[in-house]
Amino acid sequence: MSEVRTRFSPSPTGSLHLGGAHTALFNWLIARHFQGAFVLRIEDTDKERSKEEFVTEILDAMGWLGLNWDEGPYRQSERLPIYLEYIDHLLAKGAAYYCDCQPEDLKMRREAALARGEKPKYDGRCRHRNLKPGPRTAVRFKGPETGVTRWHDLIKGHIAFDNQELDDLVILRTDGIPTYNFAVVVDDITMRITQIIRGEDHIPNTPRQIQIYEALGAELPGFAHMPLMLSTDRGKLSKRRGAKSVLDYRERGFLPQSLCNYLARLGWSHGDQEIFTREELIQYFTLEHATTSPGVFDEEKLLWVNSQQMKAMPPAALARELTPFLARIGIEAPEQEYVARAVPTLSARCHTLVEMAEAARFYFQDPRPYEEKGAKKFLTAEAAPILQEVARRLESLPEFSEAAINQLFHDLAAETGLKMVNLAQPVRLALTGRTASPGLFEIINILGSPETLQRIKTAISFAAGNT
Numbered sequence: 424m425s426e427v428r429t430r431f432s433p434s435p436t437g438s439l440h441l442g443g444a445h446t447a448l449f450n451w452l453i454a455r456h457f458q459g460a461f462v463l464r465i466e467d468t469d470k471e472r473s474k475e476e477f478v479t480e481i482l483d484a485m486g487w488l489g490l491n492w493d494e495g496p497y498r499q500s501e502r503l504p505i506y507l508e509y510i511d512h513l514l515a516k517g518a519a520y521y522c523d524c525q526p527e528d529l530k531m532r533r534e535a536a537l538a539r540g541e542k543p544k545y546d547g548r549c550r551h552r553n554l555k556p557g558p559r560t561a562v563r564f565k566g567p568e569t570g571v572t573r574w575h576d577l578i579k580g581h582i583a584f585d586n587q588e589l590d591d592l593v594i595l596r597t598d599g600i601p602t603y604n605f606a607v608v609v610d611d612i613t614m615r616i617t618q619i620i621r622g623e624d625h626i627p628n629t630p631r632q633i634q635i636y637e638a639l640g641a642e643l644p645g646f647a648h649m650p651l652m653l654s655t656d657r658g659k660l661s662k663r664r665g666a667k668s669v670l671d672y673r674e675r676g677f678l679p680q681s682l683c684n685y686l687a688r689l690g691w692s693h694g695d696q697e698i699f700t701r702e703e704l705i706q707y708f709t710l711e712h713a714t715t716s717p718g719v720f721d722e723e724k725l726l727w728v729n730s731q732q733m734k735a736m737p738p739a740a741l742a743r744e745l746t747p748f749l750a751r752i753g754i755e756a757p758e759q760e761y762v763a764r765a766v767p768t769l770s771a772r773c774h775t776l777v778e779m780a781e782a783a784r785f786y787f788q789d790p791r792p793y794e795e796k797g798a799k800k801f802l803t804a805e806a807a808p809i810l811q812e813v814a815r816r817l818e819s820l821p822e823f824s825e826a827a828i829n830q831l832f833h834d835l836a837a838e839t840g841l842k843m844v845n846l847a848q849p850v851r852l853a854l855t856g857r858t859a860s861p862g863l864f865e866i867i868n869i870l871g872s873p874e875t876l877q878r879i880k881t882a883i884s885f886a887a888g889n890t
């Protein structure tokens with residue numbers, strides 16, 4: 424089998440959104456699964472709407488997602504001479520022609536056709552006029568007037584278009600810029616793309632592109648059209664409903680592997696498995712298990728996937744990911760080993776790195792002010808001697824370990840007849856400022872003896888005055 428080559432070809436007219444990332448990911452996974460090549464191409468022929476800052480942002484988002492490319496980024500704006508060569512080729516073969524119909528005339532003729540109840544397609548006026556190039560001429564593709572253009576879509580199955588439905592497409596505009604349907608075919612031929620995987624909104628373009636392949640005598644690639652993503656109310660994803668930029672998710676504390684995991688499962692499945700490592704995705708991903716029904720983008724599920732991915736991550740790596748989020752809340756350059764010890768205690772309760780940084784705060788900063796309700800209930804004058812006793816026993820622990828701390832609390836409960844909650848809650852408040860936190864013994868063990876004792880002493884003063 425020849426090498427599998429896929430591509431992602433965003434237009435830099437906006438940020439990389441989830442829909443684009445979904446397409447990029449499917450192409451990347453197919454390339455990686457078959458050990459082929461993944462090509463990145465920037466479709467920037469629309470000078471007005473293309474912006475360099477979006478190119479930068481798209482590359483940044485791809486890099487963050489880990490969707491590395493083997494070739495490119497190519498830029499259509501740098502490939503104009505290649506397109507012109509192919510235009511000349513079609514003109515020479517008689518498969519394209521010059522057209523001097525002006526926009527105003529085309530508009531009038533379209534309206535007249537509509538008024539007669541006909542389809543408003545190009546009427547073929549210049550098709551047989553043998554015009555020469557001029558300042559206001561465009562080039563049109565001479566499409567077949569009869570017959571059917573069909574393909575076997577690798578996701579959607581058989582698709583056919585009646586050629587009568589398709590008019591002669593402009594392939595080179597009067598300003599010398601090729602149109603999308605033409606440039607994309609020349610690119611995909613010259614870049615030797617074997618599978619074109621893109622959103623189903625491109626289905627109407629495909630018969631036109633197939634006709635151009637055929638006119639150029641080029642071998643057809645496979646086409647796969649992915650169902651579009653829907654919002655939870657089954658409408659189109661909009662800015663308000665989930666069509667956010669990939670980098671927003673980075674900002675909000677999602678891991679790139681969570682987004683990839685989640686997006687891979689939208690429109691593809693592997694049995695009942697929901698959580699995948701990157702390697703597993705590469706190993707299992709083929710279009711045979713792509714689904715034809717649209718995937719619904721569900722943020723709740725993405726949050727769940729993210730929490731699972733955080734849990735599955737080695738602590739040192741998770742600590743590295745968390746560090747910039749700690750910096751955001753004023754915890755600068757924390758010791759990585761310490762962060763790595765703290766993160767496993769937090770991952771069961773957090774859905775994002777933003778949440779985790781907040782939950783981790785007490786490991787690094789004074790836990791005060793204490794949660795008001797909790798302090799009123801547990802940091803009372805009666806609690807002060809309990810805290811004192813805990814401190815005394817902690818101080819004289821021969822070995823400071825989680826097991827020893829656990830034993831200490833159980834012995835104290837047994838000896839005093841106090842319920843564990845009345846013993847643990849004052850200490851928890853003293854150390855974390857809250858009534859809910861990770862396991863108390865692991866916290867004490869991580870904070871270490873001097874810091875724990877210091878915090879308990881501060882809480883004793885508070886409690887003594889809390890009458």
Ligand code: GLU
Binds near residue numbers: 621
């Ligand atoms: N540049 C096109 C887009 O952003 C992609 C075209 C294609 O995949 O063929 O929609």
